[in-house]
Amino acid sequence: ARQPVPPTERLKEIPAAVSAIVMKLLAKTAEERYQTAGGVEHDLSRCLSQWEVQCRIDAFPLGERDIPDRVLIPEKLYGREREVETLLTAFDRVVLSGAPELVLVSGYSGIGKSAVVNELHKVLVPPRGLFASGKFDQYKHDIPYATLAQAFQSLLKGLLAKSEADLAPWREALSETLGPNGQLMVDLVPELKLIIGDQPPVAELPPQDAQRRFQLIFRRFISVFARPEHPLALFLDDLQWLDAATLDLLEDLLTRSDLQQLILIGAYRDNEVTAAHPLMRKL
Template sequence: STLIESIAMLSFSTNSESTGRLADTTGISFVHEGSSYRTFRLDDPERKHGGQSGSVAIKAFSDQFPDEEEISRLENEHNVLKYLANRSGAGAALNQTLRSGAAAIYLDWVEGITLKEWIRTTNSEKTSDLKRIRNVLQNITYGLLDIHDAGVVHNNIRAEHIIIPPEEDSPVKFISFGSASFLAADGKSSPDARRHDLMSLGFVFYEIISGKSSRRKSHSQSLFSNNDNESKEDEGQNDESKLHISHPEVYSALVGKMPIPFMRIIMALIEANITTKRYQTASEVYQDLNHSNTFLLDSKMSTYAGQLHFSQDELYGRSDHLTAIMNVSQRMYSDRSPQVILVSGFSGTGKSALIKHASEILAKEGHYFTSGKFDQFGQAEPFSTIIDAFNGYFRTVMQSGEEIISNTKASLLRTIGSEVGVLTNIFPSLVEVIGTPVTDPAQVGFPESQNRLDFLFGLMISAIATPSQPLVLFLDDLQWADITSISF
């Protein structure tokens, strides 16, 4: 902590020329000066400060009196990097001091050069090739995927904030996490939470391929400028579409420089109007880049302009079928009666995908959806698919909150009464909802037992499927259903 404070004080008491000579006596060297921060490198071969690389980066304020927002940003960067310590897409934070006038953070040193420098060198040497560029694009995307998977969004992705390692097989690292934020812990973050990062990634890709800055002149100098003070610490979360050049400018600069599949990825990332594709996750981008290797190996495919991308999240050519399912759902509401839909077709024609898409829509409208799949070799276990489906329903109820659990329990006990034990013997998960029945069901012969089960099963359905919470039961591969299940 004392060393951090000493360097923090040195940051604004010594000019950058003289700090460059510190390494001769202290092992400390000046690395970079931005608009708000100075960065130093401390040699730490014995790893006394907890780093893994043998060196430590120390980030301190240039101004002796930074405002609260700047201090908060530095603290946020430390906290986020502490959280990402075991992730390959970011370096690790080691220590910090936030004392007034001496705020600074220790970071494990990340070996390599910024992507901005890499682009400048690659273009000046005219050494770029498609495979090398694809590898860099893929490595950057994997780094971002790793960060997003950890539940963090960067919010300030640009070429200056990405470190390219000396070895091609080493992971790319992101830096400057002052504006980073955490995704919702329950995994229900809006896709927009990642949208800013993905759009920024698209403009970074543009810069890699074109060698030109994607930023408007009022926001940035040329990528080939020698002035590295260019707002490296500008951590604001701005509207990317206003900061960057227009989509037509991006398109015209890329035409002829990359195969069409790569262009489509970039145009989708920056959400250009010429494509309807929108990426929701970095994983989708990574998969597309991985598949693009095929185009590099086949020159004819590389220049083929008709390549299309079909998202796994979209349903194509089934709007009429989807409408028919929704119409049946509405009829169930209006008639207050059960409805049956049979979806037929050859194997692999998308029947299950259609139902999955419909179920997502119905779930948003308040339907409970449960499913079971019949098996060609499972017919020896009568009724097992139905049992699995309703056990799944009861498990869903148990995850839906106390009010729904209480209402479902009350409805079942009120409707079925003392005979509920017959059903708990069939559906074990029902016990989780209503508890263990007080009385055991009366013993009866087989015909009476079957009739009783049929009757009580109907009561159970009427208790859990209501106008306010309709129940949708999807039974897949009905051709393999056993006789007992069909009789229900």
């Protein structure tokens, strides 16, 4: 989601035209990138011939020979300004008050619910906030917490890409917050082990106590990511297929915990969620 630094800003001797070609290749929306290999080849050949003749490359308009052989559908979102604004306003409220919020987006399949929420991702790039997303699966709703695990896997993979110096504060915060119960979260999100290392086994408890302990440790785990310096937007898609354990955990996060700086966004197909659906009963 973050805009990359142009090559010419990293290394002054890179010609501006070459830098512009790289940035066009890295454009966020597909229609702004080169559409054909021939288009890239033409621009690079033009750079090469200028360099060989005059040892410099003058700026020129890119993509003049980049003519696609198919119709392009733009990725830009149209006609959803009000919905996107509602999401951004909710996020701003969470930032200002700290109190967690739940925002639900409903509609038929294919109407663009996910696209609306993903507009938030573009705005939330660090340092403003963190964005994690997971999608419930019609055939996996008997696996507790699978979608939450998926969401936090993406966050942890982002941490693992950081330098050791940048990763150290996260390692310290996670280790300190989880204490002797880190294995519960490692079981849920195996990538965590790559950050905090091997964890001691946790004590056996009766089922109800074990569930309460899990919810407490999960709240602590989320609190590492949901902080005033980087609030967390957690997007859970296809809530019509959510599992009972995750539903209970979400209720716990939003009503019984002291967790702050969290906006939970859920999307569901309203034609598949009746008044008797567990989600509606819980709401």
